[in-house]
Each structure stands twice: as structure tokens, then as C-alpha cells.
Amino acid sequence: MKTNRLRKSLLGMTLSVSLFASMTVMAAPHAAHAATSNTVSTASTSASTKAGSIISLGKRYLGVPYKFGSQKGTTRTFDCSSFTQYVYGQYGITLPRSSKEQSQVGTYVPRNQLQPGDLVFFYSPIHHVGIYIGNGKVMHTYGSPGVTITDMNSGWWSTHYKTARRVIK
Incomplete structure (x- = not known):
């Protein structure tokens, strides 16, 4: 019973980390594009x-x-x-x-x-x-x-x- 609960917890954590990582990767190109599109603002x-x-x-x-x-x-x-x-x-x-x-x-x-x-x-x-x-x-x-x-x-x-x-x- 404890082994089952541990597996579910690990699976949940793995999915959470994977979801967070994929969201970060998806958001990164937009931030980089915004930073380089306006050099006056950057200066x-x-x-x-x-x-x-x-x-x-x-x-x-x-x-x-x-x-x-x-x-x-x-x-x-x-x-x-x-x-x-x-x-x-x-x-x-x-x-x-x-x-x-x-x-x-x-x-x-x-x-x-x-x-x-x-x-x-x-x-x-x-x-x-x-x-x-x-x-x-x-x-x-x-x-x-x-x-x-x-x-x-x-x-x-x-x-x-x-x-x-x-x-x-």
C-alpha cells in the first residue's frame, strides 16, 4: 500500500516538473524576442x-x-x-x-x-x-x-x- 502511494507521489512530482519545464521552454522565445526587438528601450x-x-x-x-x-x-x-x-x-x-x-x-x-x-x-x-x-x-x-x-x-x-x-x- 505504501509502495503504491510512493509511486503515485513520484509520478505526480515528475509530471509537475515536466509540465513546468515545458512551460518555461515555450515562454522563453517570446521573452528573448521582446528584449531584442527594441534596442532603445534596452539602452x-x-x-x-x-x-x-x-x-x-x-x-x-x-x-x-x-x-x-x-x-x-x-x-x-x-x-x-x-x-x-x-x-x-x-x-x-x-x-x-x-x-x-x-x-x-x-x-x-x-x-x-x-x-x-x-x-x-x-x-x-x-x-x-x-x-x-x-x-x-x-x-x-x-x-x-x-x-x-x-x-x-x-x-x-x-x-x-x-x-x-x-x-x-
């Missing part, structure tokens, strides 16, 4: 994935103290441009050391077309940079909060916004 997805990774890494440093002139590569303190240089550098994007120099790389982005991962610049002349993270927020570092997230569409940050650059491709 866009790749850029948004990289932007998400950069933002996630940057958030790991929330609260790290600000120190003007922080050394390149250190993560114990940051100034605004060493922060962006470090975080983007971890994903293969080389940025110059100063915010003014960073404002000259990549491509110009109008304020109403900002996307997460774009560099945003403040003051005139430029001497502050941050990472646009979406919904009007910028991740950057300055003064006593250190690495922080700020609403750039209100108050001082809104009136001192200067320009933006897209460096993620």
Missing part, C-alpha cells in the same frame, strides 16, 4: 538600472560627514564633488574632481527633463554638485548634515539651481 533600461545602482550606493553614505577638500577615494568624509566622483566611479563613470569641471562633462539636461542619476549643479559660478534622485530630490553633501537628501524645488536650493548634466549612458 534606456540599462541607464536607469545604472542610475538606480548609483543612487542606492550613494544612500549607503547618508550621514557621512562633510569635509571641504576630502581626498579622492576616501569614504570617511566627502565634499560635494568627491562624493559624486566616488559614487559614479564605482560604476565606471570617471568624473573630474571639482564641481565646476563636472558641470562640463556629459550632456546638458533642461530642468524639466531631469532623470534619476543626472548631476545637478548650484550657485553661480558653479561650486556645488549633487545627484538627482527623482521627485524633485537631490542627494548631496554639505555642512553639518553631511551626505543628505534635499528637496531642490523649494527654498534656497530652488533659487540657486544652475544646470544639470547627464553622464549615464
Whole structure:
């Protein structure tokens, strides 16, 4: 009796695995075709994935103290441009050391077309940079909060916004 029950259980499991495997094989060509049929979408997805990774890494440093002139590569303190240089550098994007120099790389982005991962610049002349993270927020570092997230569409940050650059491709 137990042998019969065991055989039925094994037969049921075998059929389930076979059915699952055949469904997976049948679905695979459709997914592959969709992925290759629109290269613009793939490039866009790749850029948004990289932007998400950069933002996630940057958030790991929330609260790290600000120190003007922080050394390149250190993560114990940051100034605004060493922060962006470090975080983007971890994903293969080389940025110059100063915010003014960073404002000259990549491509110009109008304020109403900002996307997460774009560099945003403040003051005139430029001497502050941050990472646009979406919904009007910028991740950057300055003064006593250190690495922080700020609403750039209100108050001082809104009136001192200067320009933006897209460096993620």
C-alpha cells in the first residue's frame, strides 16, 4: 500500500516538473524576442538600472560627514564633488574632481527633463554638485548634515539651481 502511494507521489512530482519545464521552454522565445526587438528601450533600461545602482550606493553614505577638500577615494568624509566622483566611479563613470569641471562633462539636461542619476549643479559660478534622485530630490553633501537628501524645488536650493548634466549612458 505504501509502495503504491510512493509511486503515485513520484509520478505526480515528475509530471509537475515536466509540465513546468515545458512551460518555461515555450515562454522563453517570446521573452528573448521582446528584449531584442527594441534596442532603445534596452539602452534606456540599462541607464536607469545604472542610475538606480548609483543612487542606492550613494544612500549607503547618508550621514557621512562633510569635509571641504576630502581626498579622492576616501569614504570617511566627502565634499560635494568627491562624493559624486566616488559614487559614479564605482560604476565606471570617471568624473573630474571639482564641481565646476563636472558641470562640463556629459550632456546638458533642461530642468524639466531631469532623470534619476543626472548631476545637478548650484550657485553661480558653479561650486556645488549633487545627484538627482527623482521627485524633485537631490542627494548631496554639505555642512553639518553631511551626505543628505534635499528637496531642490523649494527654498534656497530652488533659487540657486544652475544646470544639470547627464553622464549615464
